[in-house]
Amino acid sequence: MARILLFGAAWLVVLTVSIVLVRPHRPAIAVTVSSSHPEAPPPPPKPGTRYSGWTVKRAYSAHRTMVVEVEADHPTSQALAIAREVVEPLGNRYDEVLVYMRDPDAPDAARRVQWTPRGGYVELILVPER
Numbered sequence: 095m096a097r098i099l100l101f102g103a104a105w106l107v108v109l110t111v112s113i114v115l116v117r118p119h120r121p122a123i124a125v126t127v128s129s130s131h132p133e134a135p136p137p138p139p140k141p142g143t144r145y146s147g148w149t150v151k152r153a154y155s156a157h158r159t160m161v162v163e164v165e166a167d168h169p170t171s172q173a174l175a176i177a178r179e180v181v182e183p184l185g186n187r188y189d190e191v192l193v194y195m196r197d198p199d200a201p202d203a204a205r206r207v208q209w210t211p212r213g214g215y216v217e218l219i220l221v222p223e224r
Contacts, residue, residue, distance in 0.1 A: 139180065148176050148195075158189040169195035169204045170223050174215055177207035186211050 139150045139162060148166040155161070162180050166172055177193040184191065190210050194203035204221040 145176075145179065147172060155188070158187075160184070160188050160191045161194070162191070163194045163203070164196070165198045166195050167198070169197055173205040173207050173217055177209060177215055177217075181209045181215075 139153045141150050141152055143150045147168065148164050150162060151165050152163040153161070164176060164180075166176055169176075173193075173195050176195060177191075180193050181191050190208065193207045193209075195205045195207070196203045200221075202221060204219075206218045206220055208216045208218065
């Protein structure tokens with residue numbers, strides 16, 4: 095009986111050594127983690143934010159489009175410059191940005207500047223100058 099126990103113990107030692115020493119080498123597997131969700135676009139400018147000569151009145155975004163309503167001291171002459179100040183910090187994270195500009199005392203927007211990555215800036219006159 096002692097021989098059988100000794101023989102079994104010897105086989106366990108041989109199996110353990112062979113597993114540890116003769117184990118086939120496996121190359122390390124490189125794993126790349128990527129998110130299926132693209133980085134969220136930055137939020138629209140906060141309403142009430144005052145810049146030199148203009149103020150954000152409303153701003154919202156959905157479906158990669160942003161709309162910003164602005165009260166400007168000179169909306170007709172500064173429309174493109176204001177639109178650039180709104181769009182440039184956002185990079186190309188939106189498919190379209192619409193910036194509506196009006197005088198502080200006007201009920202409706204006088205200008206709309208549309209920005210798209212393909213078309214750039216396009217100004218639309220909504221209310222002609224008087």
